[in-house]
Amino acid sequence: MHEAADEGDPSLIVVFDLAGTVEDFRKAAAKVPGFDYLLEVDEEKSQPDSLFHLEEHSVAVNKPVPRTLHVVMSDAAAARQLVSLFKQWEENPRVTLRTGFNPLKQVFAQLRNVRPWSIQDRVRETGLLEEWSEDLEAAGPYRSSKRVEIELWFRSDADLRIRAEGHVRRVVSASGGQVVSSTIIAEASYHALLADIPIQAVESVVKDGAESLAVLTTDAVMFVSPYRPMSxxxxxxxxxxxxxxxxxxxxxxxxxxxxxxxxxxxxxxxxxxxxxxxxxxxxxxxxxxxxxxxxxxxxxxxxxxxxxxxxxxxxxxxxxxxxxxxxxxxxxxxxxxxxxxxxxxxxxxxxxxxxxxxxxxxxxxxxxxxxxxxxxxxxxxxxxxxxxxxxxxxxxxxxxxxxxxxxxxxxxxxxxxxxxxxxxxxxxxxxxxxxxxxxxxxxxxxxxxxxxxxxxxxxxxxxxxxxxxxxxxxxxxxxxxxxxxxxxxxxxxxxxxxxxxxxxxxxxxxxxxxxxxxxxxxxxxxxxxxxxxxxxxxxxxxxxxxxxxxxxxxxxxxxxxxxxxxxxxxxxSQVGDPFPWPDAQYHPVLVKALLVHSARWGINKDRLIAELGPLHETLRARRNLTKLLGYGSVDSNRAMSALTNRALIVGAGTLRAGDRQRFEFPLPADLRSSTAWRRLTVTLAWLTPIEPSSRKYRGVKLTLKDPDTNIIGASASQADYWPSLNGTVQQHVLDGSAGVNFGENGVIRLDVDAHSDAIKDSTPVRFALVTSLEVAPSTSVNVFDQVRAGLRIQASARTAAQVRTR
Incomplete structure (x- = not known):
């Protein structure tokens, strides 16, 4: 098996319809050699919560949402064999499967079905059948055709792509349709046709079912979507x-x-x-x-x-x-x-x-x-x-x-x-x-x-x-x-x-x-x-x-x-020694980081909790608020500004998988033993290569170790930690007023680590790190000047170290 779901011969695709939770499936799959990669399937969209659940009689019920996994087998025979084994088990759960396959029964117990890629998979997520039915009911058969996007299974081999497209073109033509345009964008694993389907064929699908239209039964086709130009x-x-x-x-x-x-x-x-x-x-x-x-x-x-x-x-x-x-x-x-x-x-x-x-x-x-x-x-x-x-x-x-x-x-x-x-x-x-x-x-x-x-x-x-x-x-x-x-x-x-x-x-x-x-x-x-x-x-x-x-x-x-x-x-005029801006190649990712860094939940946190009521009085409150607020509302005036009570530091660089880069944020001496309110915000952003054929998709993962909450006397607030690990922006916001006592020239150490995700080579990735520390405006602590002085000490130490090594 492979972890890809969008690559290769469609006859290799096997669809798993889960019967229970992803966690139950993980536990069963962990006991079967060859199913290891499925343990990495994200759980967020499968477990019921207040935003994603099943409904019975318009009332949310605590049941998992049905989940489908697409598995790419090593060859077509293996795909057919897996489907056959499931059918045997389905007929008799006590059956003894062939030597070496009996552990699969634990996996099968977590599934509703194991089947080849089919018509229902080609249209289920696209809403094609629903839109055609609604259009015919609303307007009748007055249009001569309906335009669709036909996405093909992407083949890395150019000859196979040509043959697959030729076959689909012939199928469309045989139904009385016409291909308007086609495109291949290999880097995004995208191969698709734009086609017009005659209204008679559309009526037949609505009346007799999707099996009546050949393009919906064609193996080379992955999805068929309605094409409605954005307006x-x-x-x-x-x-x-x-x-x-x-x-x-x-x-x-x-x-x-x-x-x-x-x-x-x-x-x-x-x-x-x-x-x-x-x-x-x-x-x-x-x-x-x-x-x-x-x-x-x-x-x-x-x-x-x-x-x-x-x-x-x-x-x-x-x-x-x-x-x-x-x-x-x-x-x-x-x-x-x-x-x-x-x-x-x-x-x-x-x-x-x-x-x-x-x-x-x-x-x-x-x-x-x-x-x-x-x-x-x-x-x-x-x-x-x-x-x-x-x-x-x-x-x-x-x-x-x-x-x-x-x-x-x-x-x-x-x-x-x-x-x-x-x-x-x-x-x-x-x-x-x-x-x-x-x-x-x-x-x-x-x-x-x-x-x-x-x-x-x-x-x-x-x-x-x-x-x-x-x-x-x-x-x-x-x-x-x-x-x-x-x-x-x-x-x-x-x-x-x-x-x-x-x-x-x-x-x-x-x-x-x-x-x-x-x-x-x-x-x-x-x-x-x-x-x-x-x-x-x-x-x-x-x-x-x-x-x-x-x-x-x-x-x-x-x-x-x-x-x-x-x-x-x-x-x-904004650049001064010894603190030059990072090189221009890092400006796009710096802008990305600075935009997010200037965002705050602000009053909307309490406002939404009040409006939504008891639903948010749970441990999942931050998770649900993150779905509704993201990293927050941008304050454009704070994106590149620093004040007496606020210091903003930017950094950038390039990392490869396995690399670590350490940054040290100097702490204001006057913050020692202070119980004044303070906020530390750290934002990491990067631009990642992608691997569209992998379930992980994201090529390189960067991580930022949690800042030491004790040294700053604050605790996490704002966006939930776990969702921030799954994209290309990670942000920590710590608020508090607890007394702290750090030594002279105290710093907060921030380690940025690069890890392989979907791409296993050492692809370089540009990243930016933005850190700010602020205190209440009424506080006498001059954060800006003291942080700047700390940076000068660091710069002098680096210069002295370079002189000593020559």
Missing amino acids: FETTSAFEPQELPTPTEADTSPPRVALLDGLPIANHPHLAGKVIVDDPDDLAQEYPISARAHGTAMASLIIRGDLRDGSQPIAGRIYVRPILTPHEFGDREVAKSDLLFPDLLHRSIKRIVDGDDGSPAAAPSVRVINLSIGDDTKVFVNRMSPAARVIDWLSVNYNVLIIVSAGNHVRLPIEIPASATSSAETLHSAARQATYASARHRGMLSPAESINAISVGALHQDSSGAQAPDTVLDATAEGAPALYSAVGLGFRGSVKPDLYMSAGRAFYSRPPQDGNSVRIKPGQPGNEGPGHLVAGPPHSGLKTGVAYTHGSSNAAALATRTAASIFSTLEDP
Whole structure:
């Protein structure tokens, strides 16, 4: 057996349908040679908890969620033999299996079934059959075809890939369908076709079952997903009362790229700050009135919420349009003739590496914003192709990609009708309703990417809009937005990483005609709420602005903060001996670490515990809060700032598996014997290579040993420790006021260790470590100066040691 589940001949795949918990399966598998690797299967998505459970009569029950494991056998005969052995045991659990196979009975007792990869596996997670059924019921057979993504089993052998694709093309053609495009991205183990299936075949599947469509029974096919281009409704703009003062033309190379809709480059709020690269010539069919989403995202990155009157970021941004106007003109959609992973790959490669023999379009770019999510691929436990592509591109091109977590505006929020009587009861009821359905509110692809920073939405803006009686303000300002996607991520990692202001959304006030009501977010008007952004003019206006909300906005503002951090890292005036910034190659991962480092749970911790009630009065409270808050809400002002009462130290380097690097954070002498409140925050971030064919997926794991809580007189708070071990960011936050007594020149030792995870060679990995220590502002301890003095002592000691060794 191998630990891969996505590699090789599909006839080698055996599916294990678990009957019990993963822990029970682990115990049984541990006793059988050859099943060792299955013991590493992550337990987070299998054990019942308050976010992930089965329901009986709408009540959560303490049963494990059914889990499926995919095992790759050494050869097809072994796969058939394993299925046969299970059938023998199923017919008679007392049967004596062939010599050497009897221990398998202990494993079989933990399984509902052992079977080959089948039709149900190709469509179960994709929602294909449900979507086809709903579409036919809603609209009838009025379309000539339905577009699908056909993902093939990835073969490392190019000849096998060619033969497999040829066979699937013939199967599609024989059903009356047509292949629109295909792509192979070997580094992400992705091979797929975009195809149109005739509506008659779709009707047959809905009526007679999936077996009636040959492509769903083809061995070379791994998954078939509905293809519905991501879309964004056009916002309603109005004429601004004032316009910004024109700025001088900026010729500096861009550090930020935006993949989105085509913006209005000469809009007064964007003029001189946008470089549009339109290789597909989309502008020819993209009227000004339709250029809403790209204009809004560019506006937020460059100027933030226009109500704040903030200064534009330094430099220009590069924009590659990947959306097009919908045929009915009321929305923008992703290009429909390319698979989304292919579109991402082409776009990012063009930016930093070039394409079709042309040089890189913007090689200076180091941060890429993707405020787009695929609502046909809600994360459950498998990395989507787009997320795999982003993970590979991030490390291959050394760029930080910032992705919106996604919105769930179509999912109803059902609350008791009586809950609308007061803000307190409304907020609590709405939060409990979204919490209860959290398993349906996972992140939209590709937000589960482990190398990217994923950003969730906060119900927050500067509009000052008050909710009239006709609508409901369904959650507290600054709380996670009710529509925002929630975590956790792959193998239970912390996702979304961050939350940022996304604009407030008011909810329609429903009629009181029963015991319960359903609320949904409405569109903002000319007075808000939401972020005020640049927008396309309508009805003869010369220019336009609009109010918007969503996790797209949050990701754009995170990108704006990242751009500001880059400006500081590249500012020569900010560098002074003996403390130079790390080399520029580490800036992307430093920005990643600094963004997370500036995040805090803050008031939302107590707010959510109060709204969710007794459910959180358990030992799992931090785990559940981590799913809802990630590492917390970003305070952009703290990302690169230090004060008298706060010292911030950054470090970076490269490690290979087996390496260790030690950092020493000097402690302020005045903290000795002090009982003043203090907080130590340590953030480790890295960009990892990936191995898509492995269950572990993450190529290299870095770990940061727990800081000594005794020497700092504080204890762990904020995000739960265990989920932070499973991604590419690990953060420790320690708060406290206990008295401590360390010696002269006391330090906190921080050891960063590199371990092989899915990749067993010594692949180098860039990492960043950010550490800060702060005390209450009212405290007389000058943390900044004393830590700086300690660093100078360390620098002098290193210099003296170098002189002695010469």
